[in-house]
Amino acid sequence: MSVCLFCEIEEKEFWGSYFCVTCKDIKNISKVYSFQKSLDVLRKVCLRNETQLDNNVKRELEKK
Numbered sequence: 621m622s623v624c625l626f627c628e629i630e631e632k633e634f635w636g637s638y639f640c641v642t643c644k645d646i647k648n649i650s651k652v653y654s655f656q657k658s659l660d661v662l663r664k665v666c667l668r669n670e671t672q673l674d675n676n677v678k679r680e681l682e683k684k
């Protein structure tokens with residue numbers, strides 16, 4: 621079976637499909653909330669700028 625066209629890692633859900641199970645869920649959730657809103661959430665929650673990364677490092681170092 622071939623790989624998902626979105627993540628290019630997992631196998632497609634079934635023959636003739638384009639996506640794996642996880643990416644199909646991501647697509648369906650994005651369709652409900654809009655792709656732009658989903659992208660905004662991913663950028664806001666998952667991506668960190670330099671200041672945020674520095675703060676994470678400082679916090680980890682303070683724990684020790």
Ligand SMILES: [Zn+2]
Pocket residue numbers: 624625626627628629630639640641642643644
């Ligand atoms: Zn996938």
